[in-house]
Amino acid sequence: MLKFLLLVALLAVAVYYGIRLLQGERPGRSRPAPRPLAPDDDPEFLRDLDRKRRQRGETDT
Template identity: 55%
Template sequence: MVFLVVLVIAVAVVVLVMRAAAAPGRPGGGLRAPRPPRGPRPQPPGRPVAPDDDPEFLRELDRRTRRDDGSPT
C-alpha cells in the first residue's frame, strides 16, 4: 500500500515538472522558435579513394614498369 502511494506521488511530481517546463511565458519554457533550415553541406574536394583510382599514380606505375623491364608489359 505504501509503495502505491509513493508511486502515485512520484508520477504526480513528474507530471508537474513537465507542465512547468512547457509553460509559456517562463524562461526556458514553452515552444521554441523553429531553427532556420540548413543549407547543403559543402562536399570535400573530390580525391582518389585508393591508389589505383589516382591517374597520376597509375602513370607513375606504368613509367616505372617500362623503365624496369624495357618493355611495355
C-alpha cells in the first residue's frame, strides 16, 4: 500500500511539472511585473505630464 501511495505521489508531481512546462512556465521563475496598458495607467507618464503643465502655467479645469 505504501509503494502505491508513493507511486501516485510521484506521478502527480510529474504530471504537474509536465503541464507547467507545456504551458510555457518554468518552475521556480516568477512572472515579470505587468506593464501599463495605456499612458494614463503609467504613473511616470502622469508625473511627467503634470510637471509639463506646471511649467507652462496651466491650471486644473
